[in-house]
Amino acid sequence: MKQNLLLFFFFSAIAVPLIAQKYTISGYISDKETGEKLIAANVFDQKSIAGTVSNNYGFYSLTLPADSVNLSFSYIGFQPQELRLLLNKDITLDIKLGTSLNLEVVEVIGEKLEKIEETSQMSRIEVPIEQIKKVPALLGEVDVLKTLQLLPGVQSGGEGQSGLYVRGGSPDQNLVLLDGVPIYNVSHLLGFFSVFNADAIKNVTLTKGGIPARFGGRLSSVLEINMKEGNMEEFKGEGSFGAISSKLTLEGPIVKDKVSFIVSGRRTYVDLIARPIIRKQARENGNEADVKLHFYDLNAKVNYKINHKHRLYLSAYSGADVFGIESKDNLENDDFTDIKGNTDWGNLITAFRWNYQISNRLFANTTFTHSRFNFDFGSEVADVYQGERDFFSAKYFSGIYDWAGKVDVDFIPNPNHYIRFGGSATNHTYEPGALQFKLEFDNQPIDITLGSENTKSWEYTAYVEDDIQLGALKANIGLHANLFTVDGEKYTSLQPRLGLRYLLNNDIALKASYTQMTQNINLLTNESLSLPTDLWVPSTKRVKPQDAWQAAAGIATTLWRQYEFSVEGYYKKMRNVVSYKEGASFIGVENDWQDRVTQGDGEAYGVELFLQKKKGKTTGWIGYTLSWNWRQFDEINGGDRFPFKYDRRNDISIVVSHQFNKRLSLTGAWVYGTGNAITLPLYRYEYDLEGIGDKNSFRMDAYHRLDFNLSLESKKNQFRRWQGIWNFGVYNAYNRNNPYFVSSGRNNETGQPVFRQFSLFPIIPSVSYQFKF
Amino acid sequence: MQNIKYLIYIVFSFLLISCGEDFFDSITEIELPEHEPQLAVRGTINATYLDYGSWIRVGHTLGILDTNKFEEIKDATVQLYEENVLKSTYEYAENTWYVGEVAEMKEGKNYTLKVDSPTYGSIEATQQLPKKVSVMAATYEANAAVDRYGERGDEITVQFQDPAGEKNYYIISVTGTYRFESPDTSFVWDNYGLYASPVDPLLEHLNQLYLTDSSFDGDTYTSRVRIEPMEKIVYREEIESQPIESITVRLTSITKDYYLSQKTISAFRDNDDNPFAEPVVLHENVEGGTGFFRLSITDEFPIDL
Missing domain, CATH: 2.60.40.1120 (Carboxypeptidase-like, regulatory domain)
Structure with missing residues (x-):
């Protein structure tokens, strides 16, 4: 009955304005x-x-x-x-x-831009790329995700980590879309750098709550990152030289106003510096050695405007971390020992899109995508002694591969309605961790593969949503439907979405939202480390899909015509979240991954304050989050609820940027966060048993840090195309020893057992040079 | 430009102020909360084997960084109550644990263990003795089993009727009985615990084979285990090898606390040296201190070979 009333209201609202010409x-x-x-x-x-x-x-x-x-x-x-x-x-x-x-x-x-109080969407933040490029960054490496961590309701996992923890969710609960394609691993170098090259990106939008019906598949947030399309007018380039990497982006028309391209690459070069030194040292000892240690990203896109109604896009991203070492110890009489080791992981995504303007009120986008993430770890030992060869290799591999197609349609019947509907089908293939051994002794080869078998699943979605304007009331109403099939098991869900805004005297908006989300794929992750060994696995007969609902309410206003201020409170309830069981770890292929995990509930609630100044010579924001974040699993902590590792009572970020003149700007960022909740043994009894009280009952020290970035642009000259910007940065300006992890050990002087906190980054200055031509 | 100079001064002042003796020292010792030693009790009583199947250890906790050795508490008052009526007082037996004389324990009754230490205070824990679940049938078949680890061996089946409407926990164990010639040349029989591995996928391999009735509540259930064929012969120093002449299957009904404490202890011990393992919270059920008190009762079913 409720649904019928809703439909009547919905169609009446559309029909009434159509009466007039x-x-x-x-x-x-x-x-x-x-x-x-x-x-x-x-x-x-x-x-x-x-x-x-x-x-x-x-x-x-x-x-x-x-x-x-x-x-x-x-x-x-x-x-x-x-x-x-x-x-x-x-x-x-x-x-x-x-x-x-x-x-x-x-x-x-x-003055003429849409004010914060005018939008119906709440909990959504768009950060301009130019602002991201000015925010101080570790080693001067501009990082999209770390800038987002400075926003209220978004937390980092720890020192230097690029994972996003949004309103009590974990990183796997964020739907990260690069040109509409889900990307599974968003970081390089154990999480210290994100995979997104800011030079290739057009815009970044994060939605933390009130998620519209067109999105689904994750519980906590949607991060949309759109690549540039390529300059249709003229050939352009930009890039940078930094402490650890260099970037180059080229774009331009292939056929002016018809076809354009953009290619953007980034590569680190620590190995290029280290390799000759390592090789030389090995040669001096009569041996051979080589090392690989880099990550790279490559973005490419072609944009073809067939005519006013049709447009095609083909985009691709490839990025990987490559760690490898090879050494050959040369012995006497042509005998040698050859040791090789490698750890490689990376993403590859491709997307083909077709824009079709069906009519002047109807716009369709059809997309075919492929996304894959794979991790390989391998080691080989070959031993040749007196002509006989012994060989051993071990290889661990895991990954996830998606093929998907989707259609999204925008229908704009009148200014009071903006209707979106569409659907998608995705085929997932999971490779949830397998270990392969190869041995060869006395010319007898042995080949063994252990671990879970590949699994395939299909995921179908359909959605409809409408942005409705009714005087001072603006609403986004939608429904997202999902069908997930795996191993003969079917899971269905209907996920209603609602976003409301009511404008009080044109200056103050009251906003509220309700979101239900379902997540059918899970990331098995170790709580103590951010490793590429994390496994993406599907929901199965035994492991149920995760789901969550979130309600949020808030006030938004513009103060003194230039300060946007918003307060939002939220409550999120999660079910069937996945965690490793007590004592389990990602290491171990002797049993199925399903035997090592358990499911439970999560609860997160808090208040976020955001004050932002977008205009003028001094811009920036102050964000504050007061939050609680709990987990409860029947098989963990004796069934009692416990604070999630990233339960952070207070989280503050202050970002201030000042433009001294047309060439010089200074940006400072200060962050503060309550220490992570960790589990430490606190007492012992009998000869070997250790008691930890409750899980995550110990708090690491609070995290705080101050960074600066000074940007100095070269003088602009209309006759010179080349423009340069020097960036001088300081990370952790007051050299705070921020906690990274805690472990047990012994005091060097007394020999007494102690617990020690390890910090990663002291004060780190950086210099980088950006250029455009 | 004057503003820029000030800003640069401020930035460099920060850098200089930060330059202490341990400027790049990234490791710091952290303080843990002071640990107040607590009474620690580990007690297990099997109502079927009251003479040798029961033990109560009393000690105290130490802070995790405390390097002192553990010491048994020998002067504690240890008492067992049946429905709040004193049943037995346990005494410390040198170099072992606390023992007490209990004639009989009744299924379904509540038993409370109270321990009082002059130094560390007192604790208590209450458990209800589970109902004995009888083995309806048990079989032995040579070389008929392949266990979860792919090892072939002899198969033992155990059939029993699970009580309906309640969550039940079991241990399945197997002992062999052999003839033992004692020094006075008389023949006696002795039992020997046989290593049993799981064939039944529901069995959990902790220190023994554990089973919960989650998937067969109220049903007649048959579980399967494998024993090592070689173990049918017992070797002891003082005697020559003797063949096992009969096998006894034991179905022990345990309390939930029994199951959970053993499960967490096993998880803890199995992963003690794995830095990537998730931490384990040991299950405890005593009030006023730490540790566990747990009850069990066993039914036996002999099989002649």
Whole structure:
């Protein structure tokens, strides 16, 4: 009955505005200089007080009564355009916005941008790439995810880690989409750097709650990262030289205004420096040695505008960490011992997209994607002695591979409705950890493979959602349906979504949201370390899908015309979250992974405060989160609930950026977080038993750190294409010994047993040079 | 530009202030909360084997960094109550544990262990003695079993009726009986615990084979274990090898606390040296201190070979 009433209300609301004669203005909004489509640009008719925003492909559609209209098109950092038209027929209007010439213009534009209190979406933050590039970073390596960790409700796992813990969730509960394709491993070098190359990225949006129905598959958040499309107008390049890596991005038209490309690469070069030294030292000892130690990312995209209605995109990302060592000890009489070891892991994703503007109110996007993450660890020992060869190798491999297709349709019948619907099908293949041994003794080969077998699953989704405007009330109502099949088992779920905004006297918005989410794939992860050995596994007959509901409410307002302020409270309940059992670990292939895990519940609640200044010479934000985060498993901690490792009572971040003049800016960031909850043995009895009280009952020291980044741009010259920016950074400016992990040991002087806290990064200065041409 | 100079001064001041003696020392010792020693009790009583199947150890906890050796507490008052009526007082037997004379324990009754130490205070723990579950049938077949680890051996089956409507926990064990010629040349019989490995997938291999009735509550259930064929012959120093002449299957009904304490102790011991293993919280059920008190009762079923 409730559903019928909802449908009646829904269709009535659509039908009423259709009675009057109306016409539609539609088209694309793009960057005048690059041709890049602008996402979420504003279109507003000041006469009828009606507006819309462009979608992920820059498409907009605004249907208004037949009359003269006074349209404004605006986007942050761009000069707005205003147009007066007589609307007596459907109009196709592509808009190209030029970038602002100076800071004062930015301030003027800001007045016309959508204010925080005007959006129906809550718990959603978009961080401009230019701002991300200015935030101080470890070793000067610009990092998208670490910038997001500075936002309220988002926490880092620990020193230098790029994993995101959003409102009590774990990193596997974040749906990370690169050009709409899920990416499974978001970090390099044991979690210290994220895989996203900021030079290749157009925009980054994180949704922590009130997740719209078009997204699904994860419990806690959606992180959308869209790659640039490639400059349609002229050939451009940018890059950087840093302490650990260099980057280069090239983009330009293949056929002007028709086909464009972008290629972006990043590679670290520690091994290039270390390799000659290691080789030389080995040679001096009569041996041979080699080392591989790097990570890389490669992004590429081709964008083909067939005509005004059709557009094709082909994008790819490949990134990997490559660690390897090889040594050959040369003995007498041609005998030798050859030892090789490697640890490689990485992602490969590809996406083919077809944009089809079916009509001036209907826009479809069809996508085919492939995503894979695999981890390989191997070692080989070959021993040749008096002509006889003995050989041993061990290899551990795991991974996940997806093939998917989906269709997303935007239907914009009138300014009061923005309807989205679509569906998808995904085939997952899981390789949940296998160990392969090969031995050869006296020419007798032995080949053994141990571990869990590959599993396949299918996941189907369908959704519908509508952004509804009813006077001061704006709502996003949606439903996400999911069917997951694995090994003959079927799991279905219907996930309602609701986001509400009520505007009080045009300045203050009351917002609320309710979200239900289901997650059918799980990451088995060790709580103590961030390792690429983490396994992606499906829900099975024994391991049920995770699900969660989250309710949030808050107030948003703009203070003194330039400070955005919001307060949000949230409560999240999670079921069937997965954890290793007590005593279990990712090592061990003697039993199935399902025997090593258990499922339980999670509960997270808290309050987030966010004060942001976007305009003027001084910009930045202050974020504060007060939160609680609990887990309860029947088979862990005697069934009693315990604080999650990343339960963080207080989390503060302050980011301030000041533009001294057109060339010089200084950004500082200070973070504070309550120490992680860890488990330590506190007492012992009998000869070997140790008591730990309750799980995660010990708190590490609080984490706090101050970073700076000073940016100095080269003088701009209209006759010179080359532009350079020097970045001077300081990480951990007051050299705080922040806790990374705690372990037992003995005092060097007294020999007494002690517990020691290990810190990773002292104060680290960095210099990098960015360039554009 | 004046502002920039100040800022640069501030940044470098931070750097200089930070430059102490241990500037790049990344390891620091941390303080743990002071540990107040508590009474620690480990007590197990099997109602079937009251003479030798029961033991109560009394000690105290030490802080994890305390290097003192453990010492048994020998002057504690250890008492067993049946439905709050004193049943027996246990005495410390030198170099072993506390022992007491208990004539009989009754299924379904509550038993409370109270331990009082002049130094470490007192604890108590209560357990209800489970109902004895009888073995309905047991069989032996040579070379008929392949266990979970792929090892072939002799198969023992145990059939029993699980009481309905309650969660029950069991241990399945097997002993062999052989003839033992004692120094006075008379023949006596002795039992020898046989190593049993799981064939039944529901069996948990802890220090023994444990079973819960989660998937067969109230049903007649048959479990299977494997024993090592070679173990049918017993070797002892003082006698020549003797063949096992009969096998006894034991079905021990245990309390939930028994099961959980053993499960966590096994998990702890199995992974004590694995740095990647998840921490284990030992299951405890005593109030006022630490440790466990647990009850069990056993039914036997002999099989002649």
